[in-house]
Amino acid sequence: MSNVTTIGELRASGWVSRSVKAELRANAVRRIIAGEPLFPRVLGYESTVLPQLENALLAGHDIIFLGERGQAKTRMIRGLVDLLDEWTPIVAGSEINDDPFHPVSRYARELVAELGDDTRIEWVHRSARFGEKLATPDTSIADLIGEVDPIKVAEGRYLSDELTLHYGLVPRTNRGIFAINELPDLAERIQVGLLNVLEERDVQVRGYKIQLPLDILLVASANPEDYTNRGRLITPLKDRFGSQIRTHYPLEVDTEVAIIEQEASLPTGEGIDVVVPAAMTRIIATMSHLARASAHINQRSGVSVRLSVSNQETMVANAMRRALRAGEREVVPRVSDLEALAASTAGKVEIEALEDGREGQILDHLLRSAVLNVFREVVPPESLLGIVESFDGRQPVECGEDVPAAAYVGLCESMPALAQVVTKLVGEPSSPGRVASAVELILEGLHLSKRLNKDAVGARSQYRARG
Numbered sequence: 001m002s003n004v005t006t007i008g009e010l011r012a013s014g015w016v017s018r019s020v021k022a023e024l025r026a027n028a029v030r031r032i033i034a035g036e037p038l039f040p041r042v043l044g045y046e047s048t049v050l051p052q053l054e055n056a057l058l059a060g061h062d063i064i065f066l067g068e069r070g071q072a073k074t075r076m077i078r079g080l081v082d083l084l085d086e087w088t089p090i091v092a093g094s095e096i097n098d099d100p101f102h103p104v105s106r107y108a109r110e111l112v113a114e115l116g117d118d119t120r121i122e123w124v125h126r127s128a129r130f131g132e133k134l135a136t137p138d139t140s141i142a143d144l145i146g147e148v149d150p151i152k153v154a155e156g157r158y159l160s161d162e163l164t165l166h167y168g169l170v171p172r173t174n175r176g177i178f179a180i181n182e183l184p185d186l187a188e189r190i191q192v193g194l195l196n197v198l199e200e201r202d203v204q205v206r207g208y209k210i211q212l213p214l215d216i217l218l219v220a221s222a223n224p225e226d227y228t229n230r231g232r233l234i235t236p237l238k239d240r241f242g243s244q245i246r247t248h249y250p251l252e253v254d255t256e257v258a259i260i261e262q263e264a265s266l267p268t269g270e271g272i273d274v275v276v277p278a279a280m281t282r283i284i285a286t287m288s289h290l291a292r293a294s295a296h297i298n299q300r301s302g303v304s305v306r307l308s309v310s311n312q313e314t315m316v317a318n319a320m321r322r323a324l325r326a327g328e329r330e331v332v333p334r335v336s337d338l339e340a341l342a343a344s345t346a347g348k349v350e351i352e353a354l355e356d357g358r359e360g361q362i363l364d365h366l367l368r369s370a371v372l373n374v375f376r377e378v379v380p381p382e383s384l385l386g387i388v389e390s391f392d393g394r395q396p397v398e399c400g401e402d403v404p405a406a407a408y409v410g411l412c413e414s415m416p417a418l419a420q421v422v423t424k425l426v427g428e429p430s431s432p433g434r435v436a437s438a439v440e441l442i443l444e445g446l447h448l449s450k451r452l453n454k455d456a457v458g459a460r461s462q463y464r465a466r467g
Helices: 007-013 020-034 049-059 073-083 106-118 150-154 188-200 224-230 235-240 253-263 278-292 305-325 335-348 359-378 385-390 405-414 416-426 432-448
Strands: 063-066 087-091 121-125 130-134 146-148 165-167 176-181 202-205 208-211 216-222 243-246 397-399 452-457 460-465
Touching: 007 106, 020 049, 020 073, 020 216, 049 073, 049 243, 063 073, 073 130, 073 176, 073 216, 087 106, 188 235, 253 278, 253 305, 278 305, 278 335, 278 359, 278 432, 305 335, 335 359, 335 432, 359 432, 385 416, 385 432, 397 432, 405 416, 405 432, 416 432, 432 452, 432 460
Parallel strands: 063 216, 063 243, 130 176, 176 216
Antiparallel strands: 087 121, 146 165, 202 208, 397 460, 452 460
């Protein structure tokens, strides 16, 4: 409808004005009927969070998401924009997206009253109908609602004139979605002002009253601890939200793996071939799940899914650095690359230890537990006896990031029992990098299950028979 440029032409086109909540409901209904996901890039909420969110949209509710960090709250909030109509008409020149048929600002009302059907309109894309504010203690009424513009006053208007107002974020998101992240951090006096805009439909700026019947979907996020314990939300504002939706971390390791594979940014090009074995990604995901159940990790702070994504990227980066130094063009992460995860893990979890200096031990224990769990999942136990017996009377086997992939291929050739299990894991034929990754997983798993001994020798590890 880009050729429609006036209110008269818009009326003749048959366009129907509707509230933003009705618009969201209609587009949500259309997707549900078509069997399309409302949020295709949000995984793990299909049977828990998303049904509640669909109910809230169908009911026309304002929404507050409660959840720890890294639970896709902001992603879902921003994804709501895709449920708006792609293009929406406004009165040309309006600062608050005035509906051509129902203008609310003084500027638009006077313009429509003067020009009628000849009033020009503009088309606004849905991406411009979203406003977002991170609640901070220094957020002011001027930021959210507006303030008197001294330049407009200097132009000759009276201070009481509504046209002297410079609108804040909330009015500028009229006929759209306004989101407040970390809502409990908003000062209570600012919450009162926000309540007036959204509920009472009027505000006061510098002593004069302005009626602003805004059409907005309010969405907010909060940490459950802040929301329930600190009591920073005023009761009338709590009552304003029609739906309170609790988010959560992935319930299954498979879901976390899918999120890692979707979100992790891996290096490409430069003649480098990056291959991440499924077992290595599963170790990363399992480590995060173990951390969420650990008594040594502060669960109030949470263990974000971003930890898994960052660890995956760090693991691949270390494997790439190792491969480049060895002159290898195939990048395949191994167990020895997991030592690099300390840098990407320490800053994303809050460790509760009675003794100083135990943080590294706790993270190392989580990592070793994850490796052992995945080893038991992917390697059949009946195939391990032959490998253990192959170490009897044999020199220790060295592993480490400075051991080339070809050395692991040679090891398999000298140990048929090991080669048989590796083939089951990676298939045949397989590249040296994938073979090396499988060998390190098997040897480390045997050590962690107390079937082999392991000694640290410089930058390398030596695996040998017990006894």
